[in-house]
Amino acid sequence: MIFKRIFQVFSLFFLLANSSYLLAQSYAFISNQLDSNVAVIDLKTNQLVKSIEVKGKPVGVAVNHPLAQVYISTPEGDGFAVLDINSLQQIKQVKVGGASVGIAVSPDGRRIFIADWYENTVSIFNSETLQLEKKLTVGKSPSGLVVSPDNRWLYVANRMDDTISQIDLTKLRVRNTTKVGAHPFGLSLDSKAERIYSANVESNDVSVLSAKNLKRVTRIKVGGRPYALAFALDEKLLFVTNQDDNNVSVIDTQTLKEIKKIEVGDKPEGISTHTDDRHVYVANWFDGTVSVIDAATLTVVDTIETGEGSRAFGDFVSH
Numbered sequence: 001m002i003f004k005r006i007f008q009v010f011s012l013f014f015l016l017a018n019s020s021y022l023l024a025q026s027y028a029f030i031s032n033q034l035d036s037n038v039a040v041i042d043l044k045t046n047q048l049v050k051s052i053e054v055k056g057k058p059v060g061v062a063v064n065h066p067l068a069q070v071y072i073s074t075p076e077g078d079g080f081a082v083l084d085i086n087s088l089q090q091i092k093q094v095k096v097g098g099a100s101v102g103i104a105v106s107p108d109g110r111r112i113f114i115a116d117w118y119e120n121t122v123s124i125f126n127s128e129t130l131q132l133e134k135k136l137t138v139g140k141s142p143s144g145l146v147v148s149p150d151n152r153w154l155y156v157a158n159r160m161d162d163t164i165s166q167i168d169l170t171k172l173r174v175r176n177t178t179k180v181g182a183h184p185f186g187l188s189l190d191s192k193a194e195r196i197y198s199a200n201v202e203s204n205d206v207s208v209l210s211a212k213n214l215k216r217v218t219r220i221k222v223g224g225r226p227y228a229l230a231f232a233l234d235e236k237l238l239f240v241t242n243q244d245d246n247n248v249s250v251i252d253t254q255t256l257k258e259i260k261k262i263e264v265g266d267k268p269e270g271i272s273t274h275t276d277d278r279h280v281y282v283a284n285w286f287d288g289t290v291s292v293i294d295a296a297t298l299t300v301v302d303t304i305e306t307g308e309g310s311r312a313f314g315d316f317v318s319h
Contacts (some may be wrong), residue, residue, distance in 0.1 A: 025042075025085075026043040026044070026274070026275050026317065026318055027041060027043060027049075027088075027317070028272065028318075029063070029318070030061075030310050030312045030316060031058035031059055031270075031310070031312050032307030032308055032310050032311075033058060033308075036053065036057060036058065037053050037054055037058070038070075038083065039307050041304055043274055043275065046292060048306065051307060052090055054083075055093075056075065056078070056079075057074060057076040058072045058081070058311075059074075059101055059313050060073030060100070060101055060102050060103035060313045060314045061073075061312050061315065062112070063085075063105065063317065066109030067128075068085040069083065069127070070083040072103075073102065073103040075100055075101055076099070077093065077100075078096060079093065079094045079100055080100055080112070081094075096116065097119065098116035098117065098121070099116060099118045100114045101115055101143055102142060102143045102144050102157075103115070103145065104145035104154070104314065105315075106151045109127055110126070110151070111125065111126065112124070112125040115143055115144075115145055118141075120137060120138060120140050120141065120142060121136060122135070122145070122154070122167070123135045124169075138158055138165045139160070139165060141161075142156050142157065142159070143185045144185055144228070145314075148189060153167065153168065153175075153193075154169055155187055155196055155211070156187075157180075157184040157185055157198055159183045159185055162184065162200075163177050163178060163179055164177070164178055164196070164207075164209065164214060165177045166178075166214055176213065177214075178209065180198050180207035181200025181203035181205050181206075183200060183202040183203070184198040184207065185198075185199050185201050185227055186228030186229050186241075187229070188230065188238065190253075193211050194212075195210065195211055195253075196209050197209075197229055199222075199227055199241075200219075201225050201226060201227065202225075203219075205221050205226070206222055206226060206238075206240055206251065208220065208256060220257065221258065222240050222242060222249035223249055223261060226240045226242050227243050227269045230271040230280055231253075231273060232273045232277055232279075233277060233278065235253055236252070236254070237251065237252065237253065238250070238253050239271055239295070241271050242261075243267050246263060246264060246266055247262055247264060248262045248271070248280075248293065250262065260298050262293055262298055265282070265287035265290075265291050265303070266285070268282045268285070268291070269283050269285045269312065270283040270311055270316060271312075272315055278294065279295065280292070280295055281293075285310055285311055288305065289310065290304040290310065292304065
């Protein structure tokens with residue numbers, strides 16, 4: 001009887017441990033615009049495990065970690081698709097209108113934000129009901145979006161206006177708008193919500209601003225047509241994809257200087273960091289691949305075939 005009880009306890013422990021492993025499974029979700037699908041990479045093995053059909057020429061990616069969902073913007077599908085991380089299937093398509101490109105999720109998982117390229121708006125959706133809460137007018141051709149860790153502020157890159165807008169998510173209104181470099185696209189915000197960085201496509205630089213009041217700190221020259229950014233190594237380094245140069249700039253966030261350029265695939269665009277905070281994944285649009293950079297050695301350690309037109313604009317790694 002005692003041995004039976006021990007066996008039952010051991011079996012329960014094993015099941016719980018195995019369930020935790022499944023829940024903790026990490027993936028990279030890479031939107032392939034030309035293939036109209038999303039490639040799923042297992043981050044434990046760097047193997048492609050599935051391609052999920054998503055109609056509407058998918059571009060933007062945002063992971064809702066609390067709800068175990070992924071949102072994919074579909075500029076030719078009038079909205080965004082909802083993917084379930086556990087089943088790796090599309091479970092819903094949400095209509096927004098216009099041409100959705102940039103997409104983000106609040107850290108608490110309660111809200112989804114969609115930037116409309118043509119309507120110059122940001123739509124705010126409740127993630128539980130997928131109902132529209134508010135649509136706000138911002139600058140021309142909004143693209144990159146990022147939310148502060150306390151869920152209070154949303155930052156928007158307005159590409160054709162050369163500005164960044166700060167939206168108060170309590171009052172649901174634009175609080176501040178500031179000029180940056182030419183044609184800002186991707187945005188990154190540090191975990192302390194102190195500095196925000198924008199990749200400026202036409203001026204070939206990165207603007208650094210105070211996240212609190214959007215006061216300009218500096219601009220850092222990088223490569224040709226920078227697109228998106230991601231931190232690694234406890235935010236000591238910032239990686240920036242340079243579309244025209246087929247490389248990634250590495251910026252030291254203490255000195256705010258570029259320290260290296262790393263060759264990757266053809267036309268790198270989306271970029272996100274592995275849960276280990278060391279390996280950086282870069283989607284190469286023209287190659288249909290993902291380059292894996294080791295942030296400790298600043299070298300490419302793997303290349304993964306993903307599909308035609310890999311863009312993955314946004315936060316594409318699940319935790």
